[in-house]
Amino acid sequence: MSQKKQSENTTNKTTKKSKKVNKKKVFLIFITVMVLLGFIVGGAAVGIVVGIIKDADPIDATNIYDLLDESSFILDSEGQVLEKVQTTDYRSITDYSKMPPHLIDAFVAIEDERFWTHSGLDIRRIFGVLWINFRTGSRQGASTINQQLAKNLYLTHEQTITRKIQDMYYGIQLDRQLSKEQILEAYLNTIYLGSSAYGVQAASQVYFSKDVSELTIAEAALIAGVTRNPSRYSPIRTLEKHQINEDTHYVLNDSDSIYTIVFNESTIPRQRLVLSIMRRLEMITESEYQAALEEDIKANLKPNRLTADAFTSYFGDLVKDDVIKAFVKKGYSREEAMNTLYSGGLRIYSTMNTNFQRILDEEFEKQSNFVDLQGRPLLTVGEDGNVQPQAAMVIMDPTTGEIKALIGGRGISGRKIYNRALNPRQPGSSIKPIAVYTPALDLGFTAATVIDDVPVYFDRGNSTRRYPSNHNNRYNGLIPMREAIRDSSNVGAVVTIYELANNNDSRAFNIMFDYMEKMGISTVVRPENPYVAPNGRRSSDATYSTALGGMTHGVSPLEMTSAFASLANEGVYTEPITFTKITDRRGNLILENNSEKHRVVSPEASYILTDMLRTAVTSGTGSPARFDQGNNRIPVAGKTGTTTNNKDAWFVGYTPYYVGATWVGYDTPDKLPGGGGRMAGTVWKNVMQRIHQELSPKNFEAPSNIVRINVCNVSGKLPTEYCSLDPRGSRVRSEIFVRGTEPKDYCDVHVRADIHVPTGKLATEHTPPWEVESRIFIDRPVPYYPGSHGGIVPTDYAYTLPRSHYDPLEDGGSVPPFLDDSTDGLIDDDGWLDDSTEPDTSSPYDYDDLIDNSLIDSIIN
Numbered sequence: 001m002s003q004k005k006q007s008e009n010t011t012n013k014t015t016k017k018s019k020k021v022n023k024k025k026v027f028l029i030f031i032t033v034m035v036l037l038g039f040i041v042g043g044a045a046v047g048i049v050v051g052i053i054k055d056a057d058p059i060d061a062t063n064i065y066d067l068l069d070e071s072s073f074i075l076d077s078e079g080q081v082l083e084k085v086q087t088t089d090y091r092s093i094t095d096y097s098k099m100p101p102h103l104i105d106a107f108v109a110i111e112d113e114r115f116w117t118h119s120g121l122d123i124r125r126i127f128g129v130l131w132i133n134f135r136t137g138s139r140q141g142a143s144t145i146n147q148q149l150a151k152n153l154y155l156t157h158e159q160t161i162t163r164k165i166q167d168m169y170y171g172i173q174l175d176r177q178l179s180k181e182q183i184l185e186a187y188l189n190t191i192y193l194g195s196s197a198y199g200v201q202a203a204s205q206v207y208f209s210k211d212v213s214e215l216t217i218a219e220a221a222l223i224a225g226v227t228r229n230p231s232r233y234s235p236i237r238t239l240e241k242h243q244i245n246e247d248t249h250y251v252l253n254d255s256d257s258i259y260t261i262v263f264n265e266s267t268i269p270r271q272r273l274v275l276s277i278m279r280r281l282e283m284i285t286e287s288e289y290q291a292a293l294e295e296d297i298k299a300n301l302k303p304n305r306l307t308a309d310a311f312t313s314y315f316g317d318l319v320k321d322d323v324i325k326a327f328v329k330k331g332y333s334r335e336e337a338m339n340t341l342y343s344g345g346l347r348i349y350s351t352m353n354t355n356f357q358r359i360l361d362e363e364f365e366k367q368s369n370f371v372d373l374q375g376r377p378l379l380t381v382g383e384d385g386n387v388q389p390q391a392a393m394v395i396m397d398p399t400t401g402e403i404k405a406l407i408g409g410r411g412i413s414g415r416k417i418y419n420r421a422l423n424p425r426q427p428g429s430s431i432k433p434i435a436v437y438t439p440a441l442d443l444g445f446t447a448a449t450v451i452d453d454v455p456v457y458f459d460r461g462n463s464t465r466r467y468p469s470n471h472n473n474r475y476n477g478l479i480p481m482r483e484a485i486r487d488s489s490n491v492g493a494v495v496t497i498y499e500l501a502n503n504n505d506s507r508a509f510n511i512m513f514d515y516m517e518k519m520g521i522s523t524v525v526r527p528e529n530p531y532v533a534p535n536g537r538r539s540s541d542a543t544y545s546t547a548l549g550g551m552t553h554g555v556s557p558l559e560m561t562s563a564f565a566s567l568a569n570e571g572v573y574t575e576p577i578t579f580t581k582i583t584d585r586r587g588n589l590i591l592e593n594n595s596e597k598h599r600v601v602s603p604e605a606s607y608i609l610t611d612m613l614r615t616a617v618t619s620g621t622g623s624p625a626r627f628d629q630g631n632n633r634i635p636v637a638g639k640t641g642t643t644t645n646n647k648d649a650w651f652v653g654y655t656p657y658y659v660g661a662t663w664v665g666y667d668t669p670d671k672l673p674g675g676g677g678r679m680a681g682t683v684w685k686n687v688m689q690r691i692h693q694e695l696s697p698k699n700f701e702a703p704s705n706i707v708r709i710n711v712c713n714v715s716g717k718l719p720t721e722y723c724s725l726d727p728r729g730s731r732v733r734s735e736i737f738v739r740g741t742e743p744k745d746y747c748d749v750h751v752r753a754d755i756h757v758p759t760g761k762l763a764t765e766h767t768p769p770w771e772v773e774s775r776i777f778i779d780r781p782v783p784y785y786p787g788s789h790g791g792i793v794p795t796d797y798a799y800t801l802p803r804s805h806y807d808p809l810e811d812g813g814s815v816p817p818f819l820d821d822s823t824d825g826l827i828d829d830d831g832w833l834d835d836s837t838e839p840d841t842s843s844p845y846d847y848d849d850l851i852d853n854s855l856i857d858s859i860i861n
Contacts, residue, residue: 064153064178064186070345070585071202074319076354077402081205083316085342091198092205093345093585094212096185102217103200104184105283106224107191110274112145113281115184120146120175121168146171149187193226194234207235209302217288218271218295221278225270235267236303253303261303271297314408314419315357319350319578326582326591345585351402351578356395359690364391364410369683370664372673387411388666391680392420392557393687395660398565401574401595404658406558418667424554425663429488429621430641430650431549433613434519434563435512436493437485440500441605443511447482447612448716448735448743451492451499452782455789458494458544460505466789468494468548477796478749478778480713482612482735486620488640493547512546518600519563519573521555549641560652560661567613567637568654570703571606572599603703604738610654610700611736613637617653624681625653627689633697638684640677649676651684656698660688705739714778714796715749722750725776727799751779756806758814767806770816777801 070093072085084090108115114122122144143151150170174183193203203223204212215223226233236252238259244251250263272293279289320341327337340346363369370378370389380388387410395405408419440449453476459467468490476487484492501508545551555563558576566573575596582591600606616622618631621640627633638653647669652661662684664676672679712723713733724730731750754763754774763772779801786793 064182070343072341072344072346072348074316074348074350074579076350076352077404078354079349080354082350082352082354083313085316085320085346085348090196090202090206091189091345092201093189093199094201096181096188098211098213099185099188099200100213100215100220102278102284103212103215103220103224104188105278105281106217106220106274107184107188107227108145109277109281109283110224111148111227113277115145116180118144118175120144120172143167144171145187146174146183149183149190150174152190153186191227192230193223194230195236205304207301207303209304216292216295216300217278217284218275218292218297219300221274221292222267222271222297225267225274228270233264233267233270235264235297235301236261237264238262250298252298252301263298263301268297314421315350315352315403315406315578317419318403318406318422319348322578322593323348323582326593330591346590347583347585347587349580349582351397351400351404351580352406353404356405356691357407360393360395360405360407360687363683363687363690364393364407366686369686370410370679373678376673378673378679382667386667389664389672390420390667391662391664391683392423393660393662393683394421394557394561395658395687395691396561396565396576397657398568398574398654398659401562401565401577401597402580403558403561403576403578420663420667421557424556424559425648425665425669426549426551426643427555427560427650428549428641428643428648429490429493430560430639430652430661431516431551431555432485432488432493432547433567433609433639434521435516436497436547437481437609437612438519438567438601438605439511439515440481440496441609442515442601443500444741445481445496445500446716446735446737446741447480447608448711448713448737449481449496450478450714450716451481451484451489451495452780452784453477453479453484453489453491453495454784454794455792456491456495458498468544473792475792475794477784477794477800478714478780480716480733480735482615483713485612485639486616488616488621490548494544497544497547508544509546515600516563518598519566520575521559521563549643557661557663560650560663561659564638564652564654564661565659566600567606567610568656568659569606570603571601572597602738604706607700607702607706608736608738610637613639613653614700616640621677622651622653622681624678625651625685625688627685627692634692634695635699636685636688637700638681640681642677646672646676649680651677651681653684653688655688655692656700657692657695658688660684662687702736706736707739707742708734708736709742711735711743712747712750715747717743717745717747717749720747720750722752722776723747726750726778727776728796749778749781751777751801753777753801755802756811759806759811760802761807761811762802762805764806766808768814768816771814 070091073081073092074083074085076082112122114125125144147167147170150173151167154166154170178186189199189201191200192198193200195203195206197203197206200223201212203226204210204215204219207223208215208219222235226235238261239249241260244260244262249260250265251260252263253261275284275289275292278284279286284292323341323346324334324337327340328334332340367377367379370391372378378389382388391410392408393406394403396403406421408421408423441447453470455466455469455475457463457466459465470490471488475491476483476489479487479489479492481492481496483489484496497508497512498505501511562573562576565576577593577595579593581589581593583589601609613622614631614635614637617626617636617638622636622638625638626636634655634657636653636655638651641650641652642648648663648665649672650661650663652659654660662680664680664683665672710719710732711717712719712731713735714723714726714731719732723732752774754767754772755761756763756767757771757773778796778799783803784794784797784800786797
């Protein structure tokens with residue numbers, strides 16, 4: 001090899017070696033620079049991370065449940081969920097021990113499969129997700145269950161580096177402060193699962209109407225699959241009815257008048273993914289996996305009315321109002337009370353009997369219950385879309401005060417706002433037992449106390465105006481208080497309270513209001529001057545109208561129910577309640593709600609009035625409400641009420657079991673077609689008869705010192721022989737009294753008197769004997785003269801003892817009866833005189849007592 005060539009070779013080798021050295025230096029320099037940059041960037045990053053962590057608020061995971069807003073529930077009297085207290089969201093906290101293992105596995109499988117081994121962060125998953133996102137351009141998340149819980153409890157949902165670093169930090173802190181089971185319990189009670197459901201218990205109720213402990217593997221996988229994107233994977237969708245396509249939509253619930261709940265097909269692929277991961281991780285066996293795939297998940301879905309489309313009931317609204325009042329009474333501010341109700345996870349044990357409420361709702365939907373006397377439906381729709389006439393009803397247990405069912409309207413769809421069960425209306429005659437007859441019996445009157453039911457003039461501003469008048473201007477004359485209630489006599493009510501107050505208008509007014517207030521009627525306002533009529537004229541009309549149900553503000557069906565409950569409960573008023581107690585989610589008692597009670601009248605007085613109201617149903621104005629013809633099996637006691645021009649119709653009544661008030665009328669007061677009172681009684685009967693259908697026969701129990709004796713119902717005193725000879729039939733009646741109040745004197749109203757038959761005047765010694773007849777009359781304590789009352793004649797007037805006497809000069813006389821010379825006796829039944837026959841003993845008098853035989857002989861001869 002030549003030197004040149006050797007030199008060239010040497011040069012080439014040197015050049016190549018130099019290039020290699022240069023490349024190595026460049027690489028080393030690059031690495032050095034990058035490392036330096038890494039340290040610089042890393043240092044800066046660490047500084048940023050440290051700064052973010054330093055700024056993060058410290059957490060105390062031991063009070064984790066204090067951070068959750070939990071939905072409260074109203075339960076029925078059997079402890080079953082009646083209604084969720086409506087908020088935007090729905091959360092129900094459940095203990096970890098009550099969650100089925102396959103539900104926990106389903107969430108761990110789809111959300112964080114290394115949950116049981118990591119310390120709050122899954123580093124392996126973070127790098128895996130970064131690589132997948134780099135290759136595919138997707139945006140998969142790597143958050144652990146710890147991080148998701150931290151985000152839900154302590155952070156916002158904004159997508160920022162700061163928030164991400166904070167949830168990593170909090171995720172590690174949660175792992176240090178809590179056990180894995182505690183973290184899972186909090187997470188599964190917090191995670192949003194669509195349809196306003198927060199937590200697995202809420203989702204189980206919303207989608208399947210069952211407790212979380214009852215979920216199958218397939219159902220658990222479906223719920224776990226919702227987590228990724230609740231709006232996309234929720235198994236139900238709510239559509240307006242016009243959006244429904246029967247060929248493409250699987251309908252789950254079509255009970256609402258506006259919306260329909262359908263199945264969301266997008267949930268199936270997600271559910272199957274959860275199941276496949278569970279199988280891969282050997283959380284379920286192959287047979288369990290296949291069974292879950294084959295399970296008809298559509299058929300399992302039973303969307304609960306606790307979803308967003310649910311509406312609040314009349315009863316539920318009242319419960320919530322009462323709960324807030326109870327908390328305020330306990331010392332809460334109104335804001336604190338409302339926050340506790342809506343977000344405190346309360347369990348409110350209501351008094352509702354769901355079977356009673358169902359019956360009530362069904363009967364109020366029946367148009368056949370709202371018809372006129374000819375059976376024609378009463379149904380119009382007002383401008384506001386409400387059915388008219390409207391109605392309301394309340395049913396209550398009189399011994400406990402528990403409201404068992406309540407409805408505030410009929411034909412209502414959507415959210416219920418206007419509760420007519422709480423709305424005051426004029427009560428008409430249904431107020432009489434409360435304002436008049438309860439105080440009357442309590443203050444010394446009896447069921448036999450007699451009232452003269454004749455035209456009266458209680459309008460002191462216009463002494464010539466008959467006030468009050470009875471229905472159809474019918475007056476019955478002397479009647480006992482029992483009949484005054486039975487026939488709903490307006491005169492009877494006003495005269496009773498007037499006499500009870502010793503003819504003192506002011507005292508009468510105060511007696512009525514005192515008893516109404518004691519019996520829970522707070523809507524009646526006691527005016528400063530009860531004697532000023534609406535037109536400004538001073539008049540006791542304004543006072544005594546109270547006895548007839550004419551009031552400034554009226555009375556609500558709820559208050560009428562509680563007032564009559566005092567009579568059903570042996571004279572003890574029991575405050576109506578809608579709930580009995582409130583607990584937290586773990587069953588710890590927060591508040592107990594017991595009815596306040598006080599005695600209004602004696603047990604004896606309430607029993608006697610009950611018996612009188614039973615008569616009003618057996619044979620009086622309340623007869624449409626009785627369960628059977630004799631009103632015996634389960635007796636009903638009650639009172640109708642109809643206001644002027646039939647603008648309000650009522651029936652308020654009770655049995656030995658329950659008490660209820662029914663109101664019917666137009667929202668804007670207007671005349672009901674004939675039979676308004678009958679309609680209210682019929683609705684009451686149709687509801688209550690179904691409620692009592694399975695109950696045993698039972699009677700009202702009489703106190704031990706109630707006695708029963710015969711009295712004359714015209715005088716209210718002990719009967720004489722004349723009382724049974726009343727021309728209308730015997731006036732002797734069996735009546736009940738509190739021992740010691742029964743009458744001691746004998747009847748002095750029934751009398752026997754001789755009259756001149758042709759004129760009807762009292763006979764005198766100048767009256768022809770053959771024109772005299774002995775009869776039984778009633779001698780009114782206060783004479784009644786029809787001419788002074790526009791010619792109005794009470795029904796008993798024909799039997800009133802005449803006041804004028806026979807005058808031969810004025811009234812004339814007549815020849816003796818036809819006599820035949822061939823006979824010498826009195827005229828017998830065939831019109832012949834026959835001394836051999838005895839006088840007709842069936843005659844109301846004995847001729848031998850009236851006619852002197854010698855006088856007859858002189859006439860004949």
